[in-house]
Structure formats: C-alpha cells, structure tokens
Amino acid sequence: MFKDEQLSSIAKVREEWELTVLRPIMERWPERKEEFLTQSGHPVKRVYTPEDIADKDYVRDISFPGWYPFTRGVFPTGYRASLWTRRLITGLATPEETNKRLKYLIEQGQTGLNIIFDNPTTNCLDSDNPLCEGEVGRDGVPCDTLRDVEVIMDGIDMRQVSTSIIHSGPFILSMYLALAEKRGVPFGELRGTLQNDVLSQYYTVNMSVLGLRDGFRLSADVVEYCRKHVPRWNPISFVGYQIREAGSTAAQEIAFAIGSAVAYSEELVGRGMDVDDFATRLSFMFNCHNDFFEEICKLRAARRLWARIMKERFGARNPLSWLLRFHVQTAGSSLTAQQPINNIIRTTIQAMAAVLGGTNSLHTNSMDECYALPSEYAARTALRTQQIIAYESGVANTVDPLAGSYFVERLTDDIEEEAREILRKIDEMGGMVAALEAGWVQREIVRSANEYHRKMRDGEITVVGVNAFTEEGDEEVPLEILRIDPAHEAHQVKMLREVRERRDEQALRRALDKVKEDASAHRNIVPSCIEAAKAYASIEEISGAMKEALGAGKESKDAFIC
C-alpha cells in the first residue's frame, strides 16, 4: 500500500527514532514485560507502522465493505441502515415461563429470539425419562413435543420475528415448521437460524445423539431441505463459540469452525447441490473474549478467509455465497464468580469488539451467569449494554473504523494465516470428520486450554478479582440469583403425559414408522420429521425411531487428554 521510497524514508526515521528517542527512554523506564502477547499467545510489537503492512494491497486484502474479500464487513453501509440483531439467549423452567421472558425481552427492545433448550431436550430425551430427573428446565427450556413449541411461540408472530434455535438436527426445527403450517405461515416467510453443527457439538460439549457420521449426515439433510423449502432460514450455524469456551485460541476457533463448514459444504456438493444453492445461507457463531484487538482481528480474518475459501476452493460465483455472516456471544468462560459486577464491564468490552468486528447479531452475557441462569434484571442489563453501544457510543456510525490501523491489519493477516495453516493440517488428515475421529482437534484444544490456565496460574494472564485486585468478602454474591422452582419439572412432565393421552395413536405410529423407514433408506429425514411433529410425537420418540433404524447413537469419546 506504500511506495518503496515512502517505506525507505519510514525505515530511516524509525532507525533514528529507535536510536535517539526509544533507547534512552527504555534504559530509564524499562517496559513492564519482556514480551507482550495477545491472550492467544500471539506476540504484539511495541509500535506498528506502514512497514508491517507493506505487503498488503488495499483492493486485494482490505477493500470495501460489502465487497470481496469482505474484510470490512458484509454490508456496504455497515450498521448505518440497520443495527445488528440484539438477541439474548432465552430458555428457562417451562415453555410457559420462557414465553413470558421472550415477550418481556421483545418489549424491552430485543429484535430477535434466541432459544436455548435444557439438557434433556438438547440430548433428545423426554422430560419424563428417569435419566432427566432434576434437569428439566434447568439450563434452558424443555421441549418435548409440538405442544411446547406452540406455548413458547404463543402470541409471537412467526412472520415478524427471526428465531435462533440452539439445537441440532431436524428435531426442534420440524416442530417449528409444523407450527408454521398449523398457523398458516408459509415456510418462505420464516426467518431464523438453526444451530445444527453436529461436528462442533461432538467435540466441544461431547454430545452426539446419533453418532458422529449419522448425525452429520442427518444435519446435512436439514440444510438440503431448508434450501429447497425454507429459503430465508439459515439451516446451520458453525459454532466457533463452544470451541473457544473449551479453551482454544482465537485462530483455532475460526479454523475449526470453518473446518466444519468446509466438511458440510463438501457433503452437500457431494449430494449434487451447486455450492451457490446453499452457501448463501450458511452462518457462523463466534465468541468474543477479553483481548479486544485480537477478537476484532479474528472476526475480520474469518470473513476474509471464508470468502477466499468459497470463491477459490468451492468456486462459488454468487457474491452472496462469499459472505461470512455471524452471530457473536460474549465469552461465558470469561465471567468470574469473584466480584461478579465486573462481568458487566467485561461483557461491554467484548460486545464492543464484536461490533467493531462487524457482527450481524449479538448476545451479551448477564453478570450472574457465572452462578446460574440470568435473572430478569441481569438479562435486561445485558441488553442495555448492547443498546448503549448501539445508540450512545457512536461506534456504529462508520463502517469498520479500525481498518487501516497498521496493528489491526497486521494481526488480521497473522490470524488468517494461522487459521489457514490449521485448515491445511485438517485437509491433510482427510477433513474435519477424520480429524475428529483421530482426536486431533480435541487434543489441540486441550493443549491450548492447559496453556491458558498455566499462564493464569503463573500470573502471565491477569484476571481482575481472581489473581489480582482481590478483596476480602469476594466470595459473597451481591446479586439476586434466579431460582428455578422444582415444581416446574413436575408441571412439564404432566403436560407431556397429557399430550401423550390426547394424540391419535395410529397417526403417531404411522408417522414414526415413516421416520424409521426414511432413516434406513437414507432419504432426506426432514419431511417425515415434520409429519411426526404434527402427530405430536415427542423428541425422544422421533430420535428413537432414527436410532432404531441406524443403530443406537454412539456416545462421543471422552477420555483424559492431559
């Protein structure tokens, strides 16, 4: 971006500056540390100059927002036309309680829904399964049958709202589609995102309902189905978030998420789909952790890396296929139980990084999530954090304001390069599924997690209130913690049993047989799942029918990796 003579004159002044200004100052006031590193361990120089981005070409590497390679964002006017979607994860106690909380958040200015399910539903088990005792409604909303989706969405217009469903495979989505059908809402009008990234789920939260390869194939069925029938829906969101929460570095987070995306894209192309038929609706979800610039650069790098992969590797021709659109959640693992009010400030900085990195949608954690699900008060404060950034801080007035910063451009490049190198290794291993089966990805993440904790223990990473600036009484909780009434579980079990009694047994049997048949025949599983949902089949019955056809889901391996 600079002419040779400019660079040589910069170099000349730099040398003079080093000799006459820097050196005497350093002798008198040595720097605080020998080496400055980002949170992920990337070296950070004292000062960045045009010399650090001498190899950059503005048009090739940075360019304009809404223009290849999308370093500066996917939309030409950034947030000037519309702000990011403010979407808080919601799911608690029962479908009834969750519906109330969703309506409350909409009233408070939330612009999209983001629904999380409890452990039983996430594992496709019914609320009355003995394995689920005590866990119903504890970490999200239980959702056994179509009845529960009806209650969760009661009074909410499916045409107006964009709904993110944090679940994988055809299960909950089929219930959502069944509800749309019941309400007479054409699938073409539904907007939202299904998480559906079975691969990341397999190694970050060690969950696998149908086993790795079958689960992967069936989640690809959902993508294929939605591309044909639910055109405005994002049928998969590749989850970097959980990778980071498990302890990865910033570059690993985007590399492994993109690794999943490459695997799904190859699968769909292998089914005969044109890349441009599905790539326009692939989406991502990333983490925003504490290191402000590293996170911004990570998001910029991810966008550029994906655009290049889609264009160069997959030969996508539609510019919309090159866009990496993503949701960000601030880092849950960064919240501290000590001095929990500080979590508001951490979340603010992380959310600011997400916005400066050009996120399309954002969840901000509540200060009390280090203990429990958020109280209404804490959730509202988290939403207000986004509103203050959006409406008061001024950062959304211009597009990608940090572009051109010598440091930001250099770090963006370095993270992209590091991620590209990881992706190359995955390719060498035969792709993401093979790399997971070999346990390589898992080992890499644990290695990074251990390194992070070693640094924290040794004081190389400072966490305020934890290994620095601690106080007497830090263990006391100055917050009202949400308590889930155990009666909710009994209520949910009762509702499920009532549904079971009311439904047409014959229609149910037929629908479940069809699920089983389609699963055995490797036919796209979504249509029969929608029919089963309409017959009020439960999530465990639907997944059970598939397990019967495919052999029981093998659990994700979990061994000690240290």
Add this chain to the structure above:
Amino acid sequence: MAEKRPTKVLLAKAGLDGHNRGIQLVGKALRDAGMEVVYGGLRITPEEVVEMSIQEDVDVVGISIFSGGLMTIIPKIFRALQENESTRSIPMVVGGILPPHEAEELQSMGISGVFGPGSDLEEIVGFIRQLVDSQGRG
C-alpha cells in the same frame, strides 16, 4: 514400612451435560501433583460411581457437574455411596457452577468439599491431599 501408594481419585461427570473443560483441568492438576486419576467419563450414574469406587479402590470421589440439575443429581450419588458398606467412608468432592447457598446445602449433607465457580486448582489439590491425610487413607 511399605511404600505409601499414591492417592487415587475417581473423577467423573454427572448429569446429561458434556462440558468437560473443568474436569480435564482438575484431572491434570491432580496428576501433576502425583495422584492417580481414574476417569469415569461423562453421564455417570450413582450405581457406576459405587461400582468404580470399589473396583478401583479409590480414596476420593470427585464429581464435576455443569448442569443446573445438580441439587438432584449430586445427593443421589452421595446417598448411593453412603448406602454401600464398602464405599461409605470414601469422601466425596463436587465441582460445578452453583451459587453459594447450594454449595452450603451440599456440604451440610456431608459432602466433604464443594468447589464452585472461581475455585483455584491448587486449592482443590491441597484440599484433596489434606482430606486423604486426615482420613488416614492412601
């Protein structure tokens, strides 16, 4: 005098959730401190805890739980250990995301140590070491 065998700890995750970063770190810290760790894996049941504790002749049982259902799940495991003659004296330690009032409740039930969010790894290692010494096990 026979050489003292290293302290043996059964670590496992209970409940349906699979977040395992915490237990991996604790396991590594215990091993680094010279203890032997038997890993029971995810979604362990009370019966499995009892069975493995006997089979492996462990000194301490450590259960990690991220699930909000821990106030149901943990007492069940504890009761199962208490009800069996051979495991009654094995102390149980719990780690997970829980507010302080729940930690207190678990301790008053007889669970030896509860490590909530913000716990320090060295503190956990020290606690287990002391627990074993004071019980004269190991």
